[in-house]
Amino acid sequence: MPVQRPVVLVTGGSRGIGAAVARLAAERGYDVAITFRSEREAAEQVLAACHNAGAKAVACQGDVSVEADVVRLFEETEAALGPISHVVNNAGITGKSSKLAQSSAETIRACIDINVLGALWVAREAARRLPTSPDDGARTIVNISSVAASLGSPNEYVWYAASKGAIDSLTIGMAKELAPEGIRVNAVSPGMTKTEIHERSTQDAGRLERLRPNIPLGRIGEPEEVAEAVLFLMSDAAAYITGANVPVSGGR
Ligand code: NDP
Numbered sequence: 001m002p003v004q005r006p007v008v009l010v011t012g013g014s015r016g017i018g019a020a021v022a023r024l025a026a027e028r029g030y031d032v033a034i035t036f037r038s039e040r041e042a043a044e045q046v047l048a049a050c051h052n053a054g055a056k057a058v059a060c061q062g063d064v065s066v067e068a069d070v071v072r073l074f075e076e077t078e079a080a081l082g083p084i085s086h087v088v089n090n091a092g093i094t095g096k097s098s099k100l101a102q103s104s105a106e107t108i109r110a111c112i113d114i115n116v117l118g119a120l121w122v123a124r125e126a127a128r129r130l131p132t133s134p135d136d137g138a139r140t141i142v143n144i145s146s147v148a149a150s151l152g153s154p155n156e157y158v159w160y161a162a163s164k165g166a167i168d169s170l171t172i173g174m175a176k177e178l179a180p181e182g183i184r185v186n187a188v189s190p191g192m193t194k195t196e197i198h199e200r201s202t203q204d205a206g207r208l209e210r211l212r213p214n215i216p217l218g219r220i221g222e223p224e225e226v227a228e229a230v231l232f233l234m235s236d237a238a239a240y241i242t243g244a245n246v247p248v249s250g251g252r
Pocket of ligand 1: 036093193
């Protein structure tokens, strides 16, 4: 009988960090479900890369801030790939950057709805389903936070930093709550990473280059470097790690 490959669900897997996690997971022997909100073509490119790596892979459309969508994303994943053993809670936005005083209610609400409520819906669904997945391998949740949670993102998006502070607390609580079930919960906190999230938050094309001197290692990170940390936390090499928050930030 063919051995069942572990199944990972990656929210926001169509672009950026989520896409890099999905591709690396496929290469490392996982079957992969990615979710996306609107960029179907990008999602299909990630699927093709996963298939090329020999994985079963599906893409499911849904908005993580909508509770019913999140339930459906898990249902569709299980129907296509079988029980889920890993969840990467990654989908997130910053919103248009500004000082807090100039920010709009819409910007703040969208960020909190997606980054906090969305992450909670995903975390809750994972907490409901992972305990019933076969426990013959690792079962993990990795929440994607940000070093913004400790830096505060002044003059850019303090609401976003606050949303990631919530992810850090969520990780600590979930890790303790799910440890008796044998499920490990950790966070990865990227620093400045080369994805489209930046150009979607500001028209300031020179921003990344201007901020580069603040990064001790002197360069912007690659999504693949964040993915390596996520895949490590999902693996049995991290079997005694839960409730941890790993910065992948070039020392920031
Ligand atoms: P990108 O903008 O490159 O990708 C965002 C992904 O999330 C896309 O797949 C997008 O789908 C999906 N998404 C956005 N909103 C929703 C929604 N409402 N419902 C479902 N999916 C959604 O972002 P990054 O890869 O840069 O960011 C990924 C995570 O990493 C985020 O949580 C972010 O906060 C965090 N992070 C990123 C840093 C960076 O410098 N890049 C630094 C620190 C943390 P679609 O393609 O359909 O739009």
